[in-house]
Amino acid sequence: MANWITTGRLALLFIVIWLTYVGPVPVIEACMVLIVVVFASDGIDGWVARKRNETSTFGAVYDIIGDRIVECSLWIAFSDMGLVPVWVPLLVVTRGFIVDGIRSISYSHGMTAFGSSNMMRSAFTTWLTAGRFMRGFYGWAKAAGFVFLTGLAGERRLDTDGTALGTLYSWSVVHWIGWFLVWAAVALTVIRALPVVYDSFGFLREHEERKPAL
Secondary structure (H helix, E strand, C coil): CHHHHHHHHHHHHHHHHHHHHHCCHHHHHHHHHHHHHHHHHHHHHHHHHHHCCCCCHHHHHHHHHHHHHHHHHHHHHHHHCCCCCCHHHHHHHHHHHHHHHHHHHHHCCCCCCCCCCCCCCCHHHHHHHHCHHHHHHHHHHHHHHHHHHHHHHHHHHCCCCCCHHHHHCCCHHHHHHHHHHHHHHHHHHHHCCHHHHHHHHHHHHHHHHCCCCC
């Protein structure tokens, strides 16, 4: 069931991206809500897996794959729409490959990306990369930033005079808060990756030293 939720989440994501390109104002407004649904369902699949006792290594990895697809697809789409520079999706994709590559090694040693058995080596780096607060803040900063960009895409493409979307985006505070969240999400993408890379050196060195001599 949990894996089906992740699959449905990805299907909804691609529908939302398509509608953001072609939909009229009411559809764009609906897409802004559906972006929240896409991100909220990330927590639902894990809860369902635990509730139904369906947790598995595949499910955990599939969930992370789903997160990467959601994040990268949205950054790429908004870059294609001219809302963010192309270096943003390039940075996000590169960061994803590096972090997931490192974590794949830790998985082979029985560790997980999050939880008590993660590969972080200090309380601070654990809090920054695996702590529930930082994961939640990062996730919802991205979600809110993507909601803002979805509405902005519609506001720039369509005639929004007299609509709720046009009224919302006529307020300068919406743009200030929206762009703050967008760039905060970009910054946290890098900031939360650096401890993973740094701590991986000690982790990999320890496991190399434990290998039996040939």
